Amino acid sequence: MDPLLAGDLAAFPDLLQATRDYATRLLAGLGERPVARTPRSPGPATLPAHGIGAAGALDLFDRRWAPGFSASAGPRYLGFVTGGATPASLVGDWLTGALDQNGSNRSGSTAADLEDETAGWLRDMFGLGDGFTGAFVSGATMSNVVGLAIAREWLGEQLGVSVAQQGVGALGEVTVLSGTPHSSIVKALAMLGIGRDALRPIPTLPDREAVDVAALEAALRDLGGRPAIVVANAGTVNTVDFDALRAIAALRAEYPFWLHTDAAFGAFAALSPEHAHLVDGLDASDSVCVDLHKWLNVPYDSAVQFTRRRDLQVRVFQNAASYLGEPGPRPDHVHLTPENSRRLRALAAWFTLTAYGTTGHREIVQRDIAAAHRLGARLAALPGVRLLSPVRLNVVCFTFPGDVAAAVRAIADAGEAFLTPTVYRGVPGLRAAFSNWRTTEADVDRVVETLHKHLA
Numbered sequence: 001m002d003p004l005l006a007g008d009l010a011a012f013p014d015l016l017q018a019t020r021d022y023a024t025r026l027l028a029g030l031g032e033r034p035v036a037r038t039p040r041s042p043g044p045a046t047l048p049a050h051g052i053g054a055a056g057a058l059d060l061f062d063r064r065w066a067p068g069f070s071a072s073a074g075p076r077y078l079g080f081v082t083g084g085a086t087p088a089s090l091v092g093d094w095l096t097g098a099l100d101q102n103g104s105n106r107s108g109s110t111a112a113d114l115e116d117e118t119a120g121w122l123r124d125m126f127g128l129g130d131g132f133t134g135a136f137v138s139g140a141t142m143s144n145v146v147g148l149a150i151a152r153e154w155l156g157e158q159l160g161v162s163v164a165q166q167g168v169g170a171l172g173e174v175t176v177l178s179g180t181p182h183s184s185i186v187k188a189l190a191m192l193g194i195g196r197d198a199l200r201p202i203p204t205l206p207d208r209e210a211v212d213v214a215a216l217e218a219a220l221r222d223l224g225g226r227p228a229i230v231v232a233n234a235g236t237v238n239t240v241d242f243d244a245l246r247a248i249a250a251l252r253a254e255y256p257f258w259l260h261t262d263a264a265f266g267a268f269a270a271l272s273p274e275h276a277h278l279v280d281g282l283d284a285s286d287s288v289c290v291d292l293h294k295w296l297n298v299p300y301d302s303a304v305q306f307t308r309r310r311d312l313q314v315r316v317f318q319n320a321a322s323y324l325g326e327p328g329p330r331p332d333h334v335h336l337t338p339e340n341s342r343r344l345r346a347l348a349a350w351f352t353l354t355a356y357g358t359t360g361h362r363e364i365v366q367r368d369i370a371a372a373h374r375l376g377a378r379l380a381a382l383p384g385v386r387l388l389s390p391v392r393l394n395v396v397c398f399t400f401p402g403d404v405a406a407a408v409r410a411i412a413d414a415g416e417a418f419l420t421p422t423v424y425r426g427v428p429g430l431r432a433a434f435s436n437w438r439t440t441e442a443d444v445d446r447v448v449e450t451l452h453k454h455l456a
Helices: 003-010 012-028 053-064 087-099 111-125 140-159 183-191 213-222 245-253 266-271 310-317 346-380 404-414 441-454
Strands: 133-137 176-178 199-201 228-233 257-262 287-291 303-307 395-399 420-424 427-433
Touching: 003 012, 003 053, 012 053, 087 346, 111 133, 111 303, 111 346, 133 140, 140 183, 140 228, 140 257, 140 287, 140 303, 140 310, 176 183, 176 213, 183 199, 213 228, 213 245, 228 245, 245 257, 266 346, 303 310, 346 395, 346 441, 395 420, 404 420, 404 427, 404 441
Parallel strands: 176 199, 176 228, 228 257, 257 287
Antiparallel strands: 133 303, 287 303, 395 427, 420 427
């Protein structure tokens, strides 16, 4: 054995303790760490021929790389839709690495059963029925890929072909209808061979990002009975708008289509009694995307994909090999997603759900919603600042008379907050997304102060 490996093995308890102490210091200073300054790379380094051991690597990381890392796990990182990591989820994530289970199969481990249990808990939390099954994937993009891959196979079923066997060319022209789809939907269509051009935008309601259901029905009618895919949106990125899911699902009584709902973070509205109506009808979907490293506050990467048609899911993703065997009624997860090798992402989610339950995660969601409304109200009172939409849930989208790109850089370099730019209905603006379990009213007030300084 390499002497450095042997030495690290002998000193492993001390190494873990040193890492624990280092991580504790990082987390203790998270609230005051610069949130996301313009990155400055330390420059390239050559691959060492002779290593310096784990302790040396930790020290080098601390000096060379750690200063440039963002506080994305902290309370004022409001860019994109980014959660943090609850204490319990971090425990689960550490054990995920320590146990190093191959989550792709059920051989010799109960890890796959733990994933099934966790997916079932999440299904119940989001109000989905027993007809749904879930599988863990890396993020919303891959969840959408899986859901649309199952939809693609369903189209083949309607037309008497199997895309998994014959290829996407057997389908002929495919139509995908959506009002305000996330960019990952478009990416998924490209990856699946359906093509970006298959997406047909449907008009939205006036001053909304929610689809006009009457316009959607007209588009379905124009297809003359040919099956299609409808992508509904439960929480759009800019304004957190929700399609009328129940009304869309009702159209299936007359028109054949697969209903895929992108509820990456909007599904968590189900936890708030005041907002649960926004996801009414989510259980009528055929497939659902939910991203967990957003509002569930588990470490990257983690998402879950739900569907009613696991049989089609297996048809698409089955990995046929003599040593794997047939999928059977409880298929190994290797038969459910694009990955063969996969880490046990479910363990971090299991830990945080077990530790804090529905009540604890409801409190996070409600506190973040309140924080967004507080920021929206305070921004509306600032001279020149204009909200681009009502604050519906956890995102504040606004504009101001100034250079958006310059403001983004100035806000980031001030170290107090991080927001991302956007364009909504042709108007450049900023968006602040709240989904971190640490965020408090005091953090909102600090964000307001720095925005007041830099939105001139």
